[in-house]
Amino acid sequence: MAGGGGLITLPAYLLVNVPVHVAAGTNKVVNGTGSFTAAVKYFRSGKLYLRVALWAAAGALVGSSIGARIALLIPDRVLRLLMMAALPLVAVFLAVRKDFGKTAEEEPQIPPGRERLMGILIGLAMGCYDGLVGPGTGTFMIMGFTALLNMDLITASGCAKVGNLASNFAAAVVFALSGNIWWAVVIPAALSNMLGNYCGAQYAIKGGSGKVRHMIFVVLGMLFIKMIWDTIM
Numbered sequence: 001m002a003g004g005g006g007l008i009t010l011p012a013y014l015l016v017n018v019p020v021h022v023a024a025g026t027n028k029v030v031n032g033t034g035s036f037t038a039a040v041k042y043f044r045s046g047k048l049y050l051r052v053a054l055w056a057a058a059g060a061l062v063g064s065s066i067g068a069r070i071a072l073l074i075p076d077r078v079l080r081l082l083m084m085a086a087l088p089l090v091a092v093f094l095a096v097r098k099d100f101g102k103t104a105e106e107e108p109q110i111p112p113g114r115e116r117l118m119g120i121l122i123g124l125a126m127g128c129y130d131g132l133v134g135p136g137t138g139t140f141m142i143m144g145f146t147a148l149l150n151m152d153l154i155t156a157s158g159c160a161k162v163g164n165l166a167s168n169f170a171a172a173v174v175f176a177l178s179g180n181i182w183w184a185v186v187i188p189a190a191l192s193n194m195l196g197n198y199c200g201a202q203y204a205i206k207g208g209s210g211k212v213r214h215m216i217f218v219v220l221g222m223l224f225i226k227m228i229w230d231t232i233m
Contacts, residue, residue, distance in 0.1 A: 005031055006134050009193070018182065025132070025175025026182045026189070032168035034193035035138075035161045041201040042158030052119040052149060053159040056141070057166035059123025064170035067131020110149060118148045123163045130167040138164045157204055161197075215221070 006027060013023035042048040042116035122144040130137040145151045152161070175181055204211060 005034065005138070005193075005196075006136070009189075010134070013185075019180075021175070021178075021180040022182050025172065025178075025180035026185055027134075028168045028172040028175060029181055029186050030189045032172055033190040034163055034197035035165040035168060037194040038201040039158065039161040039165055039196035041198055042154075042161060042205070045201075045205050047154050047205055048142075048158035048162070049151065049155055052115050053118030053162035054144075056126075056163035057117050057121035059120040059125075060127030060163045060167040061123075063124040063127025063129075063140070064131040064167040065127075066124075067128035070128065070132060098229075115149065119159075122148065123124050123166070126163065127167040127170070130164070131171060137167060155206060157201075161199045161201075194196075224228060 009031065010023060010027050013027060014020065018026070039048065039053075043050065122141060126137050126141045126144065129140065138157075138160045141163050142153060142156045145156035145159050146153060149156075172181070204215075
């Protein structure tokens with residue numbers, strides 16, 4: 001519906017004592033299959049702006065690779081503190097802007113050059129974040145598409161699934177090459193994730209932007225709590 005699935009799946013793997021790197025690698029493969037399923041659903045429903053989504057995917061492939069390397073240079077605590085400061089500001093922005101992500105009566109015409117540039121930059125930045133941290137990537141992509149390209153939340157969700165798919169793929173390749181994927185878990189988890197993504201996409205498309213907006217608040221709240229917990233522990 002609104003991204004942030006990693007906030008649930010990654011802790012679930014860790015809860016049953018899966019090693020951190022194996023959990024991360026397995027999570028990338030599994031979530032990638034789910035993102036693919038949701039992207040197909042959005043496309044078939046006509047709720048996917050394919051041109052922008054593909055540019056974002058290209059940027060995400062590069063960004064995810066860069067983010068994984070930067071992660072080795074930035075202390076986790078510093079990154080968490082920055083996010084903890086940013087998340088409440090994002091929530092306040094959404095609360096104040098009641099019209100955020102709603103379809104306007106007349107959509108503004110955006111030059112193709114700007115579409116391409118914004119798509120690549122959103123994919124690059126969020127792909128980099130995905131390589132650095134991960135949880136909430138899809139949610140932030142949705143907000144980027146909505147704020148910078150005037151998309152409604154449903155179309156933005158569809159584009160975010162394509163961008164997140166590319167980001168997951170790039171990271172999954174790195175983890176696979178290093179042997180950090182638990183393949184015995186991938187198949188059943190992937191099937192379940194695909195079903196969940198299909199149902200979530202269906203609910204978002206039928207429920208409209210209001211449903212997605214509410215779920216974004218839930219995801220931001222979960223992410224904020226997780227950051228506080230990680231910092232305390």
